[in-house]
Amino acid sequence: MIPAATLALLLAAGPGAHADPPAIGAAGDSCTTxxxxxxxxxxxxLQTLAARTANRPYPRAPAEAAKAYSAWQRSLRDTDFAGQCRYREANRLLGERPEVVFFGDSITEAWPDVSPGFFPARWINRGIAGQTTAQMIGRFRADVIDLHPASVHILAGINDIAGATGPATLDQIAGNIASMAELARLHGIRVVLGTLLPAGAWQGDDHADRAAAVAALNDWLRRYAAAQGITLIDYHPALVAAGDGMAADLSADGIHPNARGYTVMERTARAALP
Structure with a gap:
């Protein structure tokens, strides 16, 4: 972790003190693969997004969809582990400086699709479904720092707990989140951290071990934000039901919010966001 005195000096210097690194150039375009x-x-x-927007249960997934999804995710990790290609063109075409970048996984990615009214023009979304904090660090410069937003909203960690890119300890997840927060602050970007949403159930099956991990990481997030003077949005208590799962009327699968779930999140977040 960066010493407090060093961090204070860099923050005092402001974002202008941190020049972008010079471009190197490349022999080819890896994004084409x-x-x-x-x-x-x-x-x-698209069917699940429509169901979530209408607060309906998910439609039944085709049997071959799960197999296709696993193969596609493996291929994505092999060709673009961090997901830097996903928003490359959108970043290039971005006009004015964003006010807030929402940075995270599927919960962040689907938010403007399921609840578009929450997002004014200068609040932009840089979520990628299935991503872990290890992947997010790899695209943090491209999708956050280089966009020079006033604030970044970071909501991440549940896919690490689920082992999406391999085993990860809670200390590793916390370290990745802290690293992103420190990088943002070094570049004069205000940090807003969100607690993980309830994950004690998944499509009707209980996952007590994941619920315990979520509780531990959320406890760390609260303590870290308080110690660092970082804004925290505590989503978990607003969404949780008995058994540490998400309230049934707020999610179709126990993990991903529906429109009602996002409305609860928005009420919780509104006071903390510009």
Whole structure:
């Protein structure tokens, strides 16, 4: 962790003190090898978004969709582990400086699709479904720092707990989140951290071990934010039901909020965001 005295000096110097690194150039474009989302996954994804927007249960997934999704995710990790290609063109075309970058995984990615009214023009989304904090660090410069936002909203860690890119200890997850927060602050970007949403159940099955991990990481987030003077949005208590899962009327699968769930999140977040 960066010494407090060093951090204070850099923050006092402001974002202008941190010049962007010089470009190196490349022999080729690695993004051309990144596989597109297969049609079967895209179609089912659109169906689930529609269900979440209407606060309905998920439709039944085609049997071959899960197999296709796993293969696609493996290919994405092999060709673009951090996901830097995902928003490259959108970042290039971005006009004015964002006010807030929402940075995270599927919960962040789907938010403006399920609840578009919450997002004014200068609040931009840089969520990628399935990502862990290890992947997010790899694209933090491209999708946050280089956009020079006033604030970044970071909501991450549940995919690490689920082992999406391999085993990860809670200390490793916390370290990755702290690193992102420190990088943002070094560049004059205000940090807003969100606690992980309830995850004690998944499609009707209890996951007490994940619920315990979520509780431990959320406890760390609260203590870290208080110690560092970082804004914290405590989503978990607003969404949790008995058994450490998400309230049934707020989610179709126990993990991902529906429109009602995002409305609860928005009420919780509104006072902390500009």
């Amino acid at each position: 990144v596989p597109a989302m297969p049609a079967i996954i895209r179609d089912y994804h």
